[in-house]
Amino acid sequence: MSFDTSFDLDNSLLATVTSIVRTAGDTLLDRFTTHARGTALDEIVKEIYANDDAVLKVMREPLLLARPGSQWAEDELAGGALPDGEWWIVDPAEGNINHVHGMPDWAVTATLVRDNQPVLTVVHLPLTGDTYTAIAGRGAHLNGAVLRASAKTDLGAALVGTGQAKPGEDADAFRKIGESVTAMLINGLVVRVSVPATLQLIHLAAGRMDAFWQFSDVRSGLVAGALLAIEAGGTVTDISGAPWNLASPDFLAAAPGLHAAAVTVLAPLA
Structure with missing residues (x-):
């Protein structure tokens, strides 16, 4: 992108x-x-x-x-x-x-x-x-x-993260979060679940984290980190791998060498 x-x-x-x-x-x-x-x-x-x-x-x-x-x-x-x-x-x-x-x-x-x-x-x-x-x-x-995004290419060696975008999201969003954490615990190395999104995305832009995803489109939590991730060489899409924009229902940022693997794990849950 x-x-x-x-x-x-x-x-x-x-x-x-x-x-x-x-x-x-x-x-x-x-x-x-x-x-x-x-x-x-x-x-x-x-x-x-x-x-x-x-x-x-x-x-x-x-x-x-x-x-x-x-x-x-x-x-x-x-x-x-x-x-x-x-x-x-x-x-x-x-x-x-x-x-x-x-x-x-x-x-x-x-x-x-x-x-x-x-x-x-x-x-x-x-x-x-x-x-x-x-x-x-x-x-x-x-x-x-x-800043430079991570050079990792093995999802099994990746530190990844997610979290809820705001209190009171619906049960479907919470279900997706739980299922995605389980999927990444199986396929990744370590999963962080925390808030806010920007504080995880700055780690991604700095190469300290390798992927971040969110089942929500809250603008204020994503736009800053999205630009930082992209400008640091990361890949930003929606969870299905399509180009991300403010109208996208969900969000994925990843080190370029891990992005395809992250989509493979997360897309079935979107």
């Missing part, structure tokens, strides 16, 4: 977006505790919304100003294609459930999508200070260093 790179995107825009996302990360870091906040469901949900609101206050307007004419995808849990044009798909607290439980796997992401193709992304991990970036056609980077 490849993207048209004839966009007027440059390092100046990337630097601006990176600065905005890092500032947003500072806001989320200030809200972090190493203990769980909330015990009842309504308390947890309140904490999650409070994180989102605080971070969006320092992200939304600066991002829209950085790209005049761009639009904002409002619902971070939505899926499906967007109208043509440029859209910001942002997750102000990717891994929000981890953040409010005092766990370290969370980030801030901002991705510019043009005509349903992700063309620029920034993923910042405030706890480590690491920043993952990509522009379509110009490679993926971690703190400026080039």
Whole structure:
């Protein structure tokens, strides 16, 4: 899968977006505790919304100003294609459930999508200070260093992962997740089941993980990692091996030497 790179995107825009996302990360870091906040469901949900609101206050307007004419995808849990044009798909607290439980796997992401193709992304991990970036056609980077997807060719040696996209998915999605984990436990080496998707996809782009799949099309959890994976040399499709786009019902990213084997294992479950 490849993207048209004839966009007027440059390092100046990337630097601006990176600065905005890092500032947003500072806001989320200030809200972090190493203990769980909330015990009842309504308390947890309140904490999650409070994180989102605080971070969006320092992200939304600066991002829209950085790209005049761009639009904002409002619902971070939505899926499906967007109208043509440029859209910001942002997750102000990717891994929000981890953040409010005092766990370290969370980030801030901002991705510019043009005509349903992700063309620029920034993923910042405030706890480590690491920043993952990509522009379509110009490679993926971690703190400026080039990223490369895994060179593995044996699925039996692969570290792979999946997870649910959001709470409350239907029973069919949960069944597919369980069956796919079993299938990959049989055919792979080790299977991780965790959230959020972006935190697994940055490992894939960096060559630390070898495949990731998800039976869902939640945009905000996939677009940033999809662009990073592609620009790092990975292969991104739907689970049946067809080209992936925002309207795809599911998602697979893999090291190029493992992709066909992963499709063989997962496609019967899609």
